[in-house]
Structures are given as structure tokens and as C-alpha cells.
Amino acid sequence: MSEDNKKLSLKEKVSYGLGDFGNGFMFDMGQIYLLKFYTDVFGLAAAAAGSIFLITKIFDAFMDPLAGAFIDARKYNPQTGKFRTIMFTGSIILGILSIFVFLSPDFSPTGKIIFSYATYMVWGVGYSFTNVPYGALGAAMTQDPIDRASLASWRQAGSLGALLITSVMVIPIVKQFSDPHIGWPIVVALASVIGISAFYVCYKNCKEVVIGKNIAASEKFSVKAMAKSVFTNKPLLAVILMTIFTISAYNIKSAMMIYYCQYNLGDISLMAYISFITIGCSCVGITFIPKLVKMFGKKNTVLIGFGISAIADIINFLLPGDVVTFTILASIAFVGISIPNGVTWAFVSDAIDFGEWKTGERREGITYSFFNFSRKIAQSLSGFTSGLVLGFVGYVPNAVQTTEALGGIKALLLLYPAVTIFCAGIVIGILYTLTDKRHGEIVAELQNR
Numbered sequence: 001m002s003e004d005n006k007k008l009s010l011k012e013k014v015s016y017g018l019g020d021f022g023n024g025f026m027f028d029m030g031q032i033y034l035l036k037f038y039t040d041v042f043g044l045a046a047a048a049a050g051s052i053f054l055i056t057k058i059f060d061a062f063m064d065p066l067a068g069a070f071i072d073a074r075k076y077n078p079q080t081g082k083f084r085t086i087m088f089t090g091s092i093i094l095g096i097l098s099i100f101v102f103l104s105p106d107f108s109p110t111g112k113i114i115f116s117y118a119t120y121m122v123w124g125v126g127y128s129f130t131n132v133p134y135g136a137l138g139a140a141m142t143q144d145p146i147d148r149a150s151l152a153s154w155r156q157a158g159s160l161g162a163l164l165i166t167s168v169m170v171i172p173i174v175k176q177f178s179d180p181h182i183g184w185p186i187v188v189a190l191a192s193v194i195g196i197s198a199f200y201v202c203y204k205n206c207k208e209v210v211i212g213k214n215i216a217a218s219e220k221f222s223v224k225a226m227a228k229s230v231f232t233n234k235p236l237l238a239v240i241l242m243t244i245f246t247i248s249a250y251n252i253k254s255a256m257m258i259y260y261c262q263y264n265l266g267d268i269s270l271m272a273y274i275s276f277i278t279i280g281c282s283c284v285g286i287t288f289i290p291k292l293v294k295m296f297g298k299k300n301t302v303l304i305g306f307g308i309s310a311i312a313d314i315i316n317f318l319l320p321g322d323v324v325t326f327t328i329l330a331s332i333a334f335v336g337i338s339i340p341n342g343v344t345w346a347f348v349s350d351a352i353d354f355g356e357w358k359t360g361e362r363r364e365g366i367t368y369s370f371f372n373f374s375r376k377i378a379q380s381l382s383g384f385t386s387g388l389v390l391g392f393v394g395y396v397p398n399a400v401q402t403t404e405a406l407g408g409i410k411a412l413l414l415l416y417p418a419v420t421i422f423c424a425g426i427v428i429g430i431l432y433t434l435t436d437k438r439h440g441e442i443v444a445e446l447q448n449r
Contacts, residue, residue, distance in 0.1 A: 008147045015205035016141065017154030019134050022091060022198030024162025025191040026098045027127065030120075031379070032166060032254045033184075034101065035386055040397045041180050042104045042112060050387015052116050057380030060124030061373045067128040068369025071136065081208035083133035083140065083364070090130035091199035095192030097123040102184040124376075130199075132372055136364035139349035140208040143443045145436055146290060148346045149298070153289040156342030158198075160283045163254070166191065167275030171258070171268065210362075229355055229363045230370045236351035238431035239344065240374040245424035246344070247378035248385075249417035250337055255386050256413040263401045264321055264409055274327050278334040285335035286342050297436050298347060299428065302340040306425040309336030313418035317410065337421065347432075350439045357442045386412060 038049035076082045100119045107115055138151050170187055177183030230236060257275065262268035292301040312333035319325055348371050356362040393408030395401065401409070 007144065008142055008151070011205055012141065012207070013147075013150055013154045015202050016138060016151055017158035018198040019087070019137070019158065019202035019206075020155045021158035021162045022195040022202065023131060023134065024159050025166065025195035025198070026091075026094050027131075028163050028166045028254070029098060029170070029188055029191055030101065030123070031251050032163075032258065033170065034120075035255050035383065036258055037102060037104075037184060038116065039390075041184065042116070043109075044112060044116065045391065046387045046395055047391035048113055048387075049116075050384045050391070052113070052120060053383020053387065054380045056117060056120040056124055057376045057383065059121050060128060061376035061380070063125050063128045064132060064369040064372040064376065065366065066369075067132045068136075068363075068365035068367070068372075070129075071133050071365030071369075072363050076208070076211055081137075081140070082211075083137040083208065084203045084206065087130060087133040087137065088199050088203040090126060090133070091196050094123070094126040094130045095196045097126045098192050099185050099189050102188045104181045104184070128369070128372070132365060132369045134199075134202070135345070135348065135368040135372065136352075137202075137206060137208065138345060139352040139364050139368070140210045141206060143210055143353060143446075145346075145440065146294065148349050149290045149293040149343070151349075152342045152345040153286055155345050156286045156289070156338060157283060159341075160279055160286065160338060162195075164276065164279040164283065167254075167257075167279060168272045171271060229359055229361065229366050232358050233351055233355045233367070235347070235354050235432060235434040236367060236371065238427060238433075239347045239351060240371055241431065242424045242427045243344065243371065243374040244378045244381070245420040245427065246337065246340060247375050248382040249420040249424075250341060251379055251382040252386060252412055253334070253337075253417055255382065256409060259390075259395075259409050260413050264406050265323055265326070270323065274323075274330065277327055278331045281331040282334045282338040286338050289339060289342050292339070293343065293346070293436075298343050298350075299432055299435070302343050302347075302428055303425055305336045305339035305343075306421050306428075307336070309333045309340075310418045310421045310425070312336060313414045313421075317414035317418065321410065333417070337417070340424075350434060353439065353442055353446065354434060357446055385416070 035049055035053070038044040038052065039046050044052075071083065071086060074082050074086070077085075097119070101123050103119070105112075105115060138148075138155065141151065142148060170191075173187050174180060174183040177186070258268065258271050261271040261274065289301070292304070296304065309332075312329045316326060316329035316333065319329075348368060351371075352362065352364050352367045355367055389408050389412055390405075393402075393405045395405045395408070
């Protein structure tokens with residue numbers, strides 16, 4: 001552990017951020033556009049499409065601990081590390097699977113549902129074996145608190161960069177094709193090539209220097225040992241519960257924006273402009289994460305971001321929906337939620353250190369996979385809730401919507417995130433007790449060991 005506190009270079013930080021940039025080009029396509037693709041192109045009912053998100057994401061959530069256990073069982077290789085090779089290989093498989101998710105074969109209604117379930121479930125397995133080692137890699141690069149905050153900032157920058165590009169560019173490119181059944185898989189294929197290329201840069205330039213002792217063979221896949229790693233880790237449990245609220249809010253924001261622009265604001269093309277402004281502001285906002293963490297600490301920085309986001313969304317919900325006012329408040333809310341989402345990655349890395357201090361074993365894969373478990377649960381809830389509410393309020397694809405449908409779309413986009421983010425603030429404010437000072441003491445003790 002001699003290089004644990006060695007300062008990371010700008011090249012390493014940017015390269016790590018490019019991992020989430022690449023991840024976003026495959027992940028965001030599903031979170032932003034798949035519900036719209038299912039309802040408006042593939043011809044699934046909104047409630048049926050929502051149930052696909054619910055079931056497949058729950059299935060994926062249980063795959064993450066298996067992926068984590070598999071990764072923890074690997075031995076550290078001085079040339080390729082423990083996480084990087086499987087991360088990059090997984091990204092190639094994930095890129096291929098992303099294309100299959102956006103295919104629309106001419107099956108019967110039942111056949112379409114079965115096809116959607118099957119492709120999205122398999123995609124989720126590929127995502128687990130890409131995202132879990134990528135997340136664990138961050139904790140293995142450094143234990144320096146400021147560098148970890150910087151890595152979290154660069155990771156969030158990569159994620160927002162991908163979200164910005166996919167939000168602005170995808171619909172205009174798809175509209176260049178006369179047949180959306182052809183346009184969607186071609187656009188997704190292009191996105192996958194960009195995503196895999198970004199992961200390669202991350203694989204090439206990032207190094208693993210924080211190495212825990214090898215886990216005994218009998219403990220690698222032990223359910224008891226895995227449960228011990230998670231349920232004795234109170235900071236991790238707090239972050240998991242917080243994430244269920246924050247990611248469901250974030251994903252519903254992303255998924256419903258296209259509906260709000262098309263039906264509430266009356267022009268689907270507005271999504272490109274609004275997304276450019278809101279996400280662009282967030283890209284600027286998250287550059288202040290290291291400075292905010294240094295001034296207020298990670299926990300207080302998160303609470304400040306939650307407060308900004310929830311207040312802006314509530315005001316936006318209560319006001320009439322003119323484009324200018326909506327965009328200004330949406331930008332403020334997006335900056336607010338992006339800051340906590342960035343700091344979360346530093347929380348998880350700190351929880352990995354806490355787990356090693358508590359149990360004597362460094363289980364990056366299992367720890368990160370259970371955190372990812374909470375993200376999948378949140379994704380399933382947000383996707384299901386979107387489809388369920390759209391069906392309940394009478395949403396009809398490509399038609400003039402009723403007042404009830406417009407109100408439901410607006411509530412999903414603004415009110416639901418405000419409520420869930422408020423709940424997340426209560427969770428992190430009360431249950432997360434690992435201060436930055438205490439984490440520093442734990443790192444020092446680990447190094448002395």
C-alpha cells in the first residue's frame with residue numbers, strides 16, 4: 001500500500017472520468033429513450049413497458065452481487081490490475097447488447113414483450129460486469145480524500161458529458177431516418193463505439209495502487225462473508241438507502257423530459273436546447289465539487305445540493321410551464337442533484353475503506369455491487385412508476401394529451417423528484433455518520449496495519 005496517498009495526475013483523473021463518459025453512451029440510451037422507444041416505436045403499452053423496467057432491473061440488481069463476488073475472487077495482476085481487464089471486456093459486450101435492446105422485430109404483441117424482457121435482462125448482466133469493476137477501480141486508485149472528491153467530480157463530469165451529448169444529438173439524428181425501426185439501432189451502434197473507445201482510454205491510463213490482502217478461497221463466494229461485508233458497514237447501508245431515492249429521481253427526470261417537451265411544451269425539438277442548457281450548467285457546477293468538499297465536507301455538500309434541487313423543482317411544478325422559466329429552474333435543479341450524485345462515488349470509496357477496517361478484508365467488488373444493487377432497484381422503481389402513471393393518466397402515444405395526462409407528465413418530471421430528494425436528505429443527514437475526519441483516521445490505521 002505504498003502508493004495509497006500518491007497524488008493522482010490530471011491524466012489519470014480525466015481517464016477515469018472517461019469511463020463514465022463511455023458508460024453513459026450505453027446506459028443513457030436506455031434511461032432516456034428506451035421507454036419512449038417501447039411505447040412509440042415498438043408499440044408496447046405504457047404499463048407493459050414500465051413492468052419491463054421493474055422486473056428486469058430487479059433481476060439485474062441480484063446479478064450485481066454475483067458480479068462483485070466474481071471480481072473479488074480474481075487475483076491482482078501487476079500488469080492489468082484486478083478490475084480494469086474485466087471492465088473493458090465487459091464494455092465491448094455491453095456495446096453489442098445495447099444494439100439488440102433497440103431492435104424492433106415484427107413479432108406478435110406477446111412476442112414483443114418476451115423479446116423486450118429477454119434483451120434488457122441480458123443487457124443488464126453485461127452492464128453489471130462493466131459497471132461494478134469500473135466503480136471498484138476508483139477506490140483502488142487512491143485513498144487521498146481530496147483526490148477521491150476530484151475523481152468523483154471527473155466521473156460526474158464524464159456522466160454529464162455523455163448525458164449532454166445523447167440528450168442533444170440523438171433525436172435529431174434519429175429523425176434523419178425515414179424509418180425509426182432502422183434509425184434507432186444505427187444511432188445506438190454509433191453510441192456504443194464511442195462508449196467502448198472511452199472505456200479503452202480508462203483501461204489504458206488508470207492504475208490500481210490500493211491493494212488489500214487476498215481473500216481466502218473458502219470466503220470468496222461465502223454468503224455469510226458477503227453479508228458480513230455489507231451489513232456491518234453502516235456508512236454503506238446509509239448510502240444505499242439514499243441512492244434508492246436519488247437515482248429514482250434522476251432517472252425519472254431523464255426519462256420524462258422528452259415527454260414534457262413534446263406534449264407540455266408542444267415541441268419535441270426543444271429537448272435538445274433545454275438539455276444543452278440544463279446539463280451544460282451541471283457540467284460547470286460539478287467542477288466545484290472538490291472545493292465544496294474541502295470547505296463543507298462531503299456530507300454537508302450533499303445536503304446543500306439536495307436542498308437546491310428540491311426547492312427548484314417544487315417552484316417549477318407550481319409555476320406555469322413557459323419555456324424560459326422552466327429551463328432556468330430545471331437548470332438550477334439539475335445542478336443541485338448533480339453535485340450529490342458526484343459526491344456519492346467518494347462516499348462509496350470511503351465505505352470500502354470502512355469495510356476493510358471493520359472486517360479486515362478489502363472487498364471492493366462486493367461493496368460496490370451492493371451499492372449498484374440500490375441503483376438498479378431505483379431504476380426499476382422509476383421505470384415502473386413512469387409507465388404506471390402514464391397509463392393511469394391516460395397517456396396516448398403521438399396524440400394530443402388530456403389535461404390529466406399533461407398534469408401526470410409534469411408531476412413525474414418535477415414533483416416526484418422533489419419528494420424523493422427530500423427523503424434522501426433525511427436519510428443522509430441522520431444515518432450517515434462517517435465524517436471526513438474519521439475516515440482519515442481509518443485510512444491511517446489501515447496503513448499502519
